Amino acid sequence: MDETNNIDRIKEADELLNYCEGKLDAKKELEIESRAARDESLANDIENLRKLLDIDQKIAHYTRIDVKNAYRKVNKRIRKNKKIGLTAIIYRIAAFMALPLLCSSALMGYLLLQPTEDEMSFIEIKSAPGTIYHCTLPDKSEVWLNSESRLRYPARFDRECRRVEMEGEAYFKVTSNKQHPFYVTTSDHIDVEVTGTRFNVNAYGNEEMIEITLEKGKVSVMSGGNTTQMKPGECYYYDRSNRDAFIKTVKPYEKTAWKDGKTIFRDTPLPEVFRRLSRIYNVDIEFINKSGKDYNYRATFTHENIYQILDYLKMTAPLEWEQIYIQGSDEHPSNKKIIVRMN
Known part of the structure; x- marks a missing residue:
């Protein structure tokens, strides 16, 4: 069981390395960023790993060090141990990569590891x-x-x-x-x-x-x-x-109230009502006002869907609405759109 946990931590460290190098897809990046927002220790690990990669790039012309090969060698050593935390893995990788550079770039490394604004994660x-x-x-x-x-x-x-x-x-x-x-x-x-x-x-x-x-x-x-x-x-x-x-x-x-899932309108003009509903329900709403009249609404919605709200609005103003589908392309698939008319 300990060996399995150790391997899982190594895989997680490898995933963080790919994240820092921009090799993950957007969904996986968002997942890691969400975890880092909740876990200060993980956020610090990411920051330290980014600094190490930055050091490797800046002093590459001083020495030839194969970071990827060094990383694999460290993984082999880590597999021989029973229990190693993710933070320990990060720092062992750091130590292994930094050792050949200790004499020639100690001062540079010290300066680079200072938290300047450009290097902050x-x-x-x-x-x-x-x-x-x-x-x-x-x-x-x-x-x-x-x-x-x-x-x-x-x-x-x-x-x-x-x-x-x-x-x-x-x-x-x-x-x-x-x-x-x-x-x-x-x-x-x-x-x-x-x-x-x-x-x-x-x-x-x-x-x-x-x-x-x-x-x-x-x-x-x-x-x-x-x-x-x-x-x-x-x-x-x-x-x-x-x-x-x-x-x-x-x-x-x-x-x-929006943070609690509620939508509150207080003497709100119709154009603003539809603009807010469009954002809340992620649907394109086009409002066509041929009457020239202005209507303000006062209402609170919690669990209603967009269609129930539109039907409610119809009861208090001469509105008609219809849903249409817009044919898209491979990059932009078909999407629904609601047209609201007031005659």
């Missing part, structure tokens, strides 16, 4: 269309990613601050640490600074307005050289078209 997570993804950061902060959103963060927070980058929509539950502030940066270079709080950032690239909703605690929003302090129950709006910013008092749960 980052993890990027993307949520699939129509899904909500939950992850835990290295500092135990929690993040919920809404449909078609992206989060990028270091495998380990070891700087003076904790910083993540995001696109789309995310709900943050940040672990309090006043000595190490937490920053969220959007693609529009808007920074949200917190020390420990709960808030929501809606920054989809195809929407005109960015919304930052504070549920609990205190945050500072920095944009264009201006800093705005927010209080719980407030929403910070940033208009991309004119770069104008303002704050409104809101009910936070109406902005954050």
Whole structure:
């Protein structure tokens, strides 16, 4: 049994090597990144292995060392032992590769192993269309990613601050640490600074307005050289078209209920209703308004499917809808589309 476990760990280490060299498919890469987001030890192993591969590339012109052959030799030695952890395997590989270079590149290796910003290991997570993804950061902060959103963060927070980058929509539950502030940066270079709080950032690239909703605690929003302090129950709006910013008092749960699988509309115009439904249910919705009338909706949906919601909307407005199928190609297969008309 010990020998079997040992072989499994060797296979896992080999898989990490292929991951660091970019040889795995996208599905396997996402699986490893998800595990690393939950396991700080695994994230550290990945970071160390990437540094070793980087060292090998930078000093290859000083010495001829066959990394792959060295790796296989280490595996043979490891198989003779009974119990070896994954971390131990990583470091034995490191020691074997570094030994021939000890005299000629000790100083270079020392400098390269210092955690510069360019060499820090980052993890990027993307949520699939129509899904909500939950992850835990290295500092135990929690993040919920809404449909078609992206989060990028270091495998380990070891700087003076904790910083993540995001696109789309995310709900943050940040672990309090006043000595190490937490920053969220959007693609529009808007920074949200917190020390420990709960808030929501809606920054989809195809929407005109960015919304930052504070549920609990205190945050500072920095944009264009201006800093705005927010209080719980407030929403910070940033208009991309004119770069104008303002704050409104809101009910936070109406902005954050999506993470619990709920869809809440409060005096929401029909075009926005269909835009949100399109993202939530991962279906293309085309809204054709020939009447010229404006309708606002107030409703809460939890377990209803898209067709039930459309039928509900028909009861309160002169709407008709139909589902069609668009013929695709080998690269882009057929997809369904819903056309909603208001005459």
